[in-house]
Amino acid sequence: MMGYMLGDLPSFDPHNFSQLRPSDPSNPSKVVPTTYRPTHSRTSPPPDQVITTEAKNILIRNFYQRAEEKLRPKRAATEHPTPEHGCKQPRASTTWS
Amino acid sequence: MFKTNNVTSRIFERQIRTPAPGTSVHSARRFYENLVPSFTIYDVECPDHSFFKFTDDGQYFVCFSRNRQDLIVYRPTWLSFSCKGEDCDNNQELPPQVKRFESFFTQLYVKPLASCNELICKDFFLYMESNQFGIFATSTAQIQDARGTDGAILGVPSFEKITIHLFRLEDGFKLDEKVFHNDCVNLTHNMGAFLYDDLLAVVSLRYQTIHILQIRDSGNLVDVQAIGAYCREDDELFINSSSQLAGNRGDLVDNGTNHDQPNSNNSFLSGIKQRLLSFIFREIWSEETDQTQRVQCLKKKFYFHFQDYVDLVILKASRNTDQLPAFFAVYNMETTEIVAFYQNAADELYLLFERFCDHFHATSINSMYMNFISSHSNNIHALEQLKSMKNKATSISQFVKKMLSSLPLNCQSMSPSPYFDQSLFRFDEKLISATNRPRQSTDHPIRFNSRRQGDILKFKIKTGPEFGSADGRSKKYSHFLFHPVWPLALSFIQPSLFLPPSAVNIHFRR
Numbered sequence: 001m002m003g004y005m006l007g008d009l010p011s012f013d014p015h016n017f018s019q020l021r022p023s024d025p026s027n028p029s030k031v032v033p034t035t036y037r038p039t040h041s042r043t044s045p046p047p048d049q050v051i052t053t054e055a056k057n058i059l060i061r062n063f064y065q066r067a068e069e070k071l072r073p074k075r076a077a078t079e080h081p082t083p084e085h086g087c088k089q090p091r092a093s094t095t096w097s
Numbered sequence: 098m099f100k101t102n103n104v105t106s107r108i109f110e111r112q113i114r115t116p117a118p119g120t121s122v123h124s125a126r127r128f129y130e131n132l133v134p135s136f137t138i139y140d141v142e143c144p145d146h147s148f149f150k151f152t153d154d155g156q157y158f159v160c161f162s163r164n165r166q167d168l169i170v171y172r173p174t175w176l177s178f179s180c181k182g183e184d185c186d187n188n189q190e191l192p193p194q195v196k197r198f199e200s201f202f203t204q205l206y207v208k209p210l211a212s213c214n215e216l217i218c219k220d221f222f223l224y225m226e227s228n229q230f231g232i233f234a235t236s237t238a239q240i241q242d243a244r245g246t247d248g249a250i251l252g253v254p255s256f257e258k259i260t261i262h263l264f265r266l267e268d269g270f271k272l273d274e275k276v277f278h279n280d281c282v283n284l285t286h287n288m289g290a291f292l293y294d295d296l297l298a299v300v301s302l303r304y305q306t307i308h309i310l311q312i313r314d315s316g317n318l319v320d321v322q323a324i325g326a327y328c329r330e331d332d333e334l335f336i337n338s339s340s341q342l343a344g345n346r347g348d349l350v351d352n353g354t355n356h357d358q359p360n361s362n363n364s365f366l367s368g369i370k371q372r373l374l375s376f377i378f379r380e381i382w383s384e385e386t387d388q389t390q391r392v393q394c395l396k397k398k399f400y401f402h403f404q405d406y407v408d409l410v411i412l413k414a415s416r417n418t419d420q421l422p423a424f425f426a427v428y429n430m431e432t433t434e435i436v437a438f439y440q441n442a443a444d445e446l447y448l449l450f451e452r453f454c455d456h457f458h459a460t461s462i463n464s465m466y467m468n469f470i471s472s473h474s475n476n477i478h479a480l481e482q483l484k485s486m487k488n489k490a491t492s493i494s495q496f497v498k499k500m501l502s503s504l505p506l507n508c509q510s511m512s513p514s515p516y517f518d519q520s521l522f523r524f525d526e527k528l529i530s531a532t533n534r535p536r537q538s539t540d541h542p543i544r545f546n547s548r549r550q551g552d553i554l555k556f557k558i559k560t561g562p563e564f565g566s567a568d569g570r571s572k573k574y575s576h577f578l579f580h581p582v583w584p585l586a587l588s589f590i591q592p593s594l595f596l597p598p599s600a601v602n603i604h605f606r607r
Contacts, residue, residue: 059456062449063427063437 010034098124102550104131122469129515130547133556134584136607138191140600143198147597148578148587150533152224152231153466153513155582157266158202159231163597165216167209168233170266171202173580176605191607201585201603206269210262211235221284223292223509224266225312231266232297234259234284254281255303261290261310263318272316275308277301291508296321309430324430425504447497450504451483457506466581470511470531471519478519478548482526514579516545516586522555523548529558529577535594538575558604560588 014035038044054061098116099107107128116124146160146169158171178192178200194200211217215235223232236259259277264270281302283289289300297310297318309322425446427437439446450457454474458467473479490496510532516522517531523546524530528539542557560575574594579586584606589598 057456059449059453060427060436062453066445067436 010036012036012038099127102130104128107131122465123520126469126515126518126521127549129518129584130521130550130555132584132606133545134516134558134586134604134606135556136605137559138195138603138605139561141196141198141603143601145597147219148589148601149219150222151512151578151580152226152229152266153509153581154224154226154229155580156229157205157231159222159266161210161217161219162207165219166211167207168217168264168269169207170205170269172205173583173585174201174203175583175585176200198601198603201605208264208269208271214238215258215260218284220286221290223287223290223297225292225295227295228312228314228316229266230272230312230316231264232290232292233262233264234282235262236260236284240279255279256281259284261297261299261318263312263316265316273318275299275310275318275320280304286510287507322430324428425501443501444497446501446504450501451480454506457504466513469515469518470513471517476519478523512579513581514586516579516584520548522546523552533576533578535574535576535591538573538590558586558588560590560602561600 012035056064098114098120099110101107101110111124145163147163147165149159149161151158151173155173158173160169160171161167162169176195178194180192210233212235215237218234218236221234224230225232237257240255240257257279259280259282261275261277263272263274265272277299282299283302289302291298295312297312299308299310300306301308307324308320309324311319311321313319425439425443426435428435452474454472455468458470458472471479473483487493487496511517512531512533514531517524524543528536528543538560540561542559544557545555546552547555558577574591575588576591577586577588586604588602588604590600590602591598
């Protein structure tokens with residue numbers, strides 16, 4: 001017996017697959033799959049999100065990042081105790097002498 | 098992906114199983130564990146040419162004539178012969194024609210490249226795979242007492258004429274050329290030039306300029322830009338027009354062939370140096386400005402390297418001696434800004450080199466095989482080797498300096514052969530490696546062990562029949578040329594680095 005091809009696979013929208021008819025019309029099986037809904041929207045992406053590939057490769061990005069950090073006007077350490085970026089790697093020295 | 102080592106069962110497995118996503122090339126390359134160049138033909142009779150390189154797609158084998166005037170190109174083929182008799186399959190003897198070079202290579206053409214007073218630069222060759230174009234260089238002899246003229250810097254040798262030739266390798270037709278007069282370009286091992294997609298950059302050491310040329314599909318070499326004295330195309334026009342108004346410049350009569358030379362009376366530094374100095378200044382502006390004065394006095398030479406032809410060019414300032422400081426700079430061609438500047442012993446630069454070595458190669462998207470060349474950034478075994486070298490080094494700063502002195506990495510300098518893939522084979526990097534340099538040869542065969550199959554021996558490369566060290570005093574040098582795709586390699590034994598090879602061997606899969 002063929003049965004319903006997709007079996008009991010769940011879906012997030014109960015209207016999906018509602019038009020689907022099983023292969024054997026003489027034995028109609030339940031076509032409404034189990035539906036799951038998210039209980040929160042913390043992990044949903046922003047509606048206007050567009051995912052693109054960064055054109056610059058990672059090495060160039062690193063160069064630009066470090067240049068920006070160095071050329072940023074220095075502030076007194078007491079005023080801003082927290083680091084400007086979240087990065088925690090120690091800065092190696094680049095003096096030439 | 099494969100459960101067995103047997104090639105037949107691997108072929109059956111390949112029919113029914115798909116490799117993990119993104120690893121189809123890696124799975125296919127594992128067949129090289131089964132097909133190895135284990136058979137050697139010693140002392141092949143070959144013509145007296147200077148054998149140079151396989152093109153990276155394996156289509157051509159480039160050689161130069163011994164007198165360094167002609168280009169000779171072969172097509173690699175495979176040995177084929179017929180056997181008469183009953184027991185051909187078990188016949189251990191190969192016919193005598195296998196000892197001939199022509200059984201493996203078909204000559205396509207011989208073309209004159211250098212005119213009478215020029216010589217071919219026999220370490221220089223760049224290949225443009227998309228059009229099968231080859232780039233060669235010839236130069237005249239060095240001028241002994243080079244005078245500093247027209248913005249040329251002192252201390253750099255001068256050659257009367259250096260020519261870059263563009264050839265169509267299919268038939269040896271010369272497409273175009275670019276001539277540099279009274280100039281110096283470092284052409285050994287492709288150091289002074291870089292090819293990225295269709296852009297070729299050549300560094301003129303004497304005039305401290307980077308010439309960017311475009312290779313059109315029609316075969317023309319077109320000047321795109323010359324970065325050095327002027328960063329943008331209209332800089333020269335601007336400076337000339339503003340100084341004519343001010344009236345305080347010297348004679349601006351045409352300097353001859355090179356228009357973008359700053360006049361010797363010029364009080365301006367070259368455009369690119371201005372960019373560099375302003376970057377350095379901005380970095381240390383909060384500290385005393387005496388350091389800026391000191392930096393201004395430094396003389397630098399530039400090499401360079403492409404990352405992205407729209408955005409960046411990486412320049413390296415280097416000197417031949419170790420004592421003098423060397424620097425590495427990143428320059429954005431489009432915005433004409435310097436992005437980064439490091440001394441060559443900078444830890445920060447070394448960290449980037451360790452993690453992102455592949456990006457220093459600046460591979461274009463078109464050449465897929467370049468993504469599979471083993472480096473310490475893409476291969477754990479290579480990284481372990483690097484780390485062990487670092488731990489053994491007596492001085493960390495010397496080690497960092499030595500590693501960074503190879504930056505920027507030369508274009509097309511590594512062989513793409515899968516036999517150098519560190520995830521497939523383990524071999525002694527001191528005896529043989531993907532960068533083709535002559536090394537001191539050893540009597541013992543070079544072993545290639547399998548990485549994945551319990552370090553068993555897969556094949557050996559022997560450079561000569563193993564003999565006792567009767568002639569133990571004589572040191573020999575050997576270098577190897579591996580075909581990029583086939584299980585085929587050539588080895589050359591030279592009694593000294595300056596003499597032609599005394600023996601040529603062919604290693605292939607029988």
